[in-house]
Amino acid sequence: MATATRALFMLFGATGDLAKRKLYPSIFNLYKKGYIDNKHFALIGTGRREWSNDKFHDVVFESVKDNAESEDQAKDFASHFYYMSHDVTNPEHYDALSEYANKLDAEYDAQGNRIFYISMAPNFFGTVAKNLKAHNCLSNNGGFNRLIIEKPFGRDYESAEELNNALGKSFNENQVYRIDHYLGKEMVQNIIALRFGNPLIEGMWNNKYIKNVQVTLSEKLGVEERAGYYDGAGALRDMTQNHTMQMLSILTMEEPVSFKDIDVRSEKIRALRSMRIYTPDEARENFVRGQYGKNGDQADYRHEDNVPEDSNTETYVAGKVMFDNQRWANVPFYVRTGKMLADKFTRIDIVFKKPIIDIFAAAGKQSGDLQNNVLTLFVDPVNKVILHLNGKKAGQGMEMQPLDLTHTQSDEEKAATPEPYERLIHDAILGDATNFASWDEVSRAWKFADVIRNVWDTDKPDFPNYTPGSMGPKAADDLLARDGNEWIKK
Ligand SMILES: NC(=O)c1ccc[n+]([C@@H]2O[C@H](COP(=O)([O-])OP(=O)(O)OC[C@H]3O[C@@H](n4cnc5c(N)ncnc54)[C@H](OP(=O)(O)O)[C@@H]3O)[C@@H](O)[C@H]2O)c1
CATH class of the missing domain: 3.40.50.720 (NAD(P)-binding Rossmann-like Domain)
Incomplete structure (x- = not known):
């Protein structure tokens, strides 16, 4: 007990x-x-x-x-x-x-x-x-x-700081537990275990081996009964500034001295400090917004209940985030989130570089290119890890083919997995703040998001620009194509 x-x-x-x-x-x-x-x-x-x-x-x-x-x-x-x-x-x-x-x-x-x-x-x-x-x-x-x-902890840096100062008059930072329920998800917590428990993975967790990283939070539904709140917030504030940034900090941080909250948090903060805050022009170049249009019986966003007909609120965000440090220099972290997309899932794809020289192709031993190795972490709705490798096709000769190693959470593991709120309330009872967002993390994330928000509040969008049931606007694909990359398909 x-x-x-x-x-x-x-x-x-x-x-x-x-x-x-x-x-x-x-x-x-x-x-x-x-x-x-x-x-x-x-x-x-x-x-x-x-x-x-x-x-x-x-x-x-x-x-x-x-x-x-x-x-x-x-x-x-x-x-x-x-x-x-x-x-x-x-x-x-x-x-x-x-x-x-x-x-x-x-x-x-x-x-x-x-x-x-x-x-x-x-x-x-x-x-x-x-x-x-x-x-x-x-x-x-x-x-x-x-x-x-x-959540939400503020709607921009200024309001978040004001709120934090107000809380600070009664509670010290180490008494404040800011909920971000993504930090209570099993697979998000597993990132730390997979990284720092496996030299095999952590040894390759850098710009020598990783080509790009993709974080997708995809929702199938629209705004439903949250339209009133959502229209005043938008996807950037609702998802990117908090959940996405938290996942990025865990993906990019250095190994903490220990698994104590103070040590984990200080590495997350250090990682976020190296996150490049864009200039307005860079924000325009590196971030894409979208709003869903009509599809059959599905109303476009501007005709949903409680949404103004001239709303310029984004229901979709995709962007490229860069970390200026030795480990991550030149590795794009692509993030995207949206409503009314093809499916409901959250996943992280770590895309590795291909071998510099493909000896199999040179010998005519395969029909296409070697695939990029991809480590996919499924956060929702299932907990699953897939490592996409290349292997030999059974039979004579040396033809290559994709080979996937998959681990799916068993029913037993699923039953033993607490809901995020249960886990987080328990952590707070124990005084363990590891899986709560600290002020330094939240403030850095707002500083990053505010530049994009300000640009979007100034520029007039060309909405609607994506079809319900798709994976977002074409500009989100172009963003990766410019770097010679593409979103990993399901
Ligand atoms: N619901 C969700 O799934 C969800 C998910 C993530 C985050 N959140 C966040 O969680 C918070 C609560 O959300 P909710 O959905 O539970 O909101 P809600 O259903 O609107 O509940 C608001 C609560 O605040 C109380 N309240 C409002 N004004 C009050 C006042 N002047 N004095 C005392 N009590 C007052 C209401 O009680 P009375 O009406 O009886 O006064 C009610 O209990 C929000 O910050 C929301 O953003 C909610």
Whole structure:
């Protein structure tokens, strides 16, 4: 049995969608697995709605019951939840909250360990953090105080910095856990294992052997019910600035001194510091945006519900990112993400260089070119690794053919794989910040994205420019073709 941690949670946004769909089921799994001490755990949920404790228990019960071993187990879990109607903008409410927290802390003997989770729109993050400190909601008896916050962390560097300064008045950087749920994905965590656990791979993880790297986050759906938020954000802010940048930092970082969060983070930051921040002209040259058009019954983006008819918001981004350091000089990292694409998947393709001299071709021993070796890491929806090699075709002679080595996660491994939120909440309980985005990482990513955003806000786009069901605009293929490269096909 795992070592269980005692803690009092305070959840802001307890009546919201994320809480019901992700947070309660994740905390429940930790509870079931014994990672949370069930005698010493309570959660105060807040929202403006006038819910009773009973109503709150019903909501929590409903969201976990399908995953419970028995109804009693789900009910027992829900009984640790307490509701307070609370308007986060009203300072007086925090006094009642502080009192309630102290009462429950004593009742459950949580020893002053507090986890504050803000699952609300980002404009409330600063207000909540400020009032928590001002009204003594943080414990001061030697227990821990940790703050978990949802994305998005700002909408550009300036707003992110303002938000960070606001949080900084109440919490130190090492108490802030910024969620990027991609960092909780099994295959994203596996990048570090595959790289630093295998000299075979790490030895070739540089510009001597790697031709280019491709990171694709492809979505099949459109904006659905998120149109209101999405139209004000766009794909660059919604996906590239955060998830893509986080994956790039793990792909490009040097080996950390240890696997401790402080060491991993400092290497990620170092890698991001060498990421080339483009000039506006370079941004125009190296980044492509798209917006989907109409296809049969599928409306074009501008005719989706809650999207203005003159919207210039991009639903697609592709770009080339360069890292100016010894390891990665001259290796393009191509990234792309978009909505309404051919399929839903996230994958990373590491494309290796071909042998300088192809002795098989010279001897007429193969019909086409040797293929580039490609290491493909499938992040979603399956966890799979494929190494594309060249090998000998069975039979007489020495004809070459592609040879794939594949590892697919087994059903057993799949069952043992926690959901990203479960894993990340557990990490926060343990005080392990490895898989959370630090301010230095977030700020560097905004500085990179802001140049592109500013250019796009100035230049008028030629939208729509891609068909739903395709893999994006032609300009995204041209971007690679200019370098003599192409997107790796599925
Ligand atoms: N939903 C997702 O899948 C998802 C995914 C990734 C990130 N996120 C992020 O997670 C956060 C929460 O998202 P969500 O989808 O759960 O939003 P939501 O369903 O709109 O919930 C918002 C929550 O905030 C509370 N709230 C709003 N104003 C308040 C106030 N003045 N005082 C107290 N409580 C207030 C609401 O409670 P009352 O209405 O009862 O006041 C509700 O519980 C956002 O930052 C979002 O970007 C969500």
